Amino acid sequence: MRSSIVAGLDIGSSKTAVVIAEVSGDAPHRAQVKVLGVGQARTGGIRREIVTDIEATTESVRKAVKEAELMAGVTVQRLYTGIAGEHIHAWPSTGVVAVGGRPAGDGEIRTGDVDRVQEVARAVVIPGDRELIHAIPQEYIVDAQDGIRDPVGMAGTRLEAEVFIVTGSASASQNVRKAVTRAGYTVAELVLEPLASSLAVLTEDEMEIGVALVELGGGTTDLCVFHERKIKHLTSLPWGGATVTNDIAKGLSLPYAEAGRAKERFGVARADFVRPDETFEIPGAAAGQTRHVARELLAHIIEQRMDEIFGLVAAELERAGFGGGELGGGVVLTGGGAALQGVVELAERTFASSVRIGVPGEGLGGLADSVRRPKFATAAGLAVYGSRRLITDTPESSALAGASVNGIVKRISDWFADFF
The missing domain is CATH 3.30.1490.110 (Dna Ligase; domain 1)
Structure with a gap:
């Protein structure tokens, strides 16, 4: 039985999340993954999953990893890092x-x-x-x-x-590596985020009978379709939680940060989930002033944009040949946007299949409760990915730095063949 430490790093458009775990076991499917620490920080320098400011992204990575290290009581060096976006x-x-x-x-x-x-x-x-x-x-x-x-x-x-x-x-990948390196860490591997999330929230049965993983991120919405344990379709839409926040900022005449706070504290994805007389306070035009806004208005803004995003996802599924009842496992929503109340009910109006929220934690030990939220799906999945890669690697092949591209690809292929 080997015992080692792995860490998954998810650099999103709105937040950076890190999960540190202890791994023991001698085979990928028998690996015991024990969550030791979780960290998160508000992301700076990322737009639609692309690094736009190296220094700001570096600081986000540093803060999130340090928080996770403090909780875990260990230090890490190598990070299994997620990558996503329209450039994929x-x-x-x-x-x-x-x-x-x-x-x-x-x-x-x-x-x-x-x-x-x-x-x-x-x-x-x-x-x-x-x-x-x-x-x-x-x-x-x-x-x-x-x-x-x-x-x-x-x-x-x-x-x-x-x-x-x-x-x-190549430039997007290199900028991610640079930000992680400047923060004082090393990218163990770049891993496609929807695939990492699938490790945390999907079952093998779902991937066999057909399932659509819809990751509602800050800058993008990623779609990955599995059927017969094969990846059938993969795409990224340039709309996500930030789009909803922008709509709120415009609709309620709020600064972007205040709009984000209003969405998190009072937002729901279905207007009929709130009473018409419910209100909440937001900053007024002058310093020290406040004004009351109907919560139903906020819900209408969120519902319209989320409904549009789900419509675009449904159109992608139709183009991929999965617009009917082909997906026996239905649609699984994850990512930060999946935490909104009423999001399942809203999605069920659009998709011709069942809908559920994908929450990591199943099969994880230790502080698993700390990652049982959709927004940690990618970071938790990256830690699971790291645990399986750690076990399948030999001591000689675990040092990726300096390894040939073909060697890296072969080991990735071997691991995914074992999983899928």
Whole structure:
């Protein structure tokens, strides 16, 4: 049994969150993840998941990690760091190899054959301004028999692999690394945030029968569709919690910060969830003055924008071929925006399937209660990701600094193949 410390870092548009955990176990699915500390800070220098101010982002990272370290009573160096945004591009890629060249009768597929077919599937042209983030094996096909997760040991003459390629802007990735480095830490790996969140809030059964993970972030809304334990669709919409806050600021003539506080304290996603006579106080035009605003008005502003965002997500699902009842696991909402009262009921008006809130904590030990909120889904998922990577890595391969890109991609592929 090995015991180690991992940390997940989620740098969002509105908040930066860190989860530090202790990991013990000898296999990814038997890993015991014990939450030791949680930290968060208001994010500065991030717009729609892109770093726009290195120094401000650095300070946000430093504050959040220090808070988590203080709670955990340990210090960390390497951070599994999330990345997301409109710059992310993803697509499936396939590769085929012949299984042969050995003595007659020996048509058994070996590990080397799997390595070769993955290499062929990953052999795609990536422009110089893009960076490969993940190459995730989705399934294998042996002599036209599909749906195979591990072909090693099977008999066959033709092996085909489907790999899901995820790339991001090279400059966006490099700026995230720079901010973390200037804060005094190292990026262990960049991990796509919706995939990290899926580790914290989705079940394997949901990913098998079909589920849409909708992450309501500050700057963007990310959509990731799973079906038959494969990633079927991935996209990012340029609207999120900040869009709602901007609407409140304009509609109520408030500074942005005050609009955010009003949303957090008094906001609901359905206007019919509040009484018409309910009011709350907001700052007036002059110093020291206040004015009363109907809570129903605030709810109307939130409902209209959230309803529009859900409509855009539904349109994406329709384009991806999941607009009907194909998703047996329904829609799972997570991220900070999922904490609004009435958000499930509002989403159910739009989606032709069940809707639930995805909250991390299932299967986690220690201070798991401290992360049982949608806004910690990504940070908690990154810690879970780190725990599984830690166990699957050998001591020699755990030092990512200086490792070849192909080596990193192979280890990521191996881990995701084990999970999916």
